[in-house]
Amino acid sequence: MVLFGLAFWFISTRGLQAAPQGFSYQDLVTILLTAIAVILAAVTIFVALVALWGYTALKENAKAAAEKVARETAEETAKLEATAAARTLTMRELPGMVRLYFATEGSPSQTVESGDLAEALKIGDGDGSHG
Numbered sequence: 001m002v003l004f005g006l007a008f009w010f011i012s013t014r015g016l017q018a019a020p021q022g023f024s025y026q027d028l029v030t031i032l033l034t035a036i037a038v039i040l041a042a043v044t045i046f047v048a049l050v051a052l053w054g055y056t057a058l059k060e061n062a063k064a065a066a067e068k069v070a071r072e073t074a075e076e077t078a079k080l081e082a083t084a085a086a087r088t089l090t091m092r093e094l095p096g097m098v099r100l101y102f103a104t105e106g107s108p109s110q111t112v113e114s115g116d117l118a119e120a121l122k123i124g125d126g127d128g129s130h131g
Helices: 002-014 025-104 114-125
Strands: none
16 A cells, blocks of 8 residues: 555656666666565564464463362362361261260260261251351
8 A cells, every 4th residue: 555655656746757867667666566575574573463462362361261260169169078078077076075075064864866966967957057
């Protein structure tokens, strides 16, 4: 586009007259073709830089999204595993702790069966507040 404008300007100001001494139309064509090559090279470099910038931005955004998803998944999995481990430990150790409590603090006549305790824990777990 620029070259056509330059050629139009050159022709409109100077006309299609004979070239001055030492300057031929072959020289003009050579200069125009060289200018086209330089402009094409500059546009190619610009496109390459834009592509590199776009690739880098895409890579960074993909990395950030993957880290976010991985973090959320890891947190959710850790909470679920911690809750399950705490529930398992509680179900295993609580009956012994209750017997120990009644043996040291409570009245010796009170006894709690492990099955009753487990049933009470299952009932309390239904509302989601136990954990």
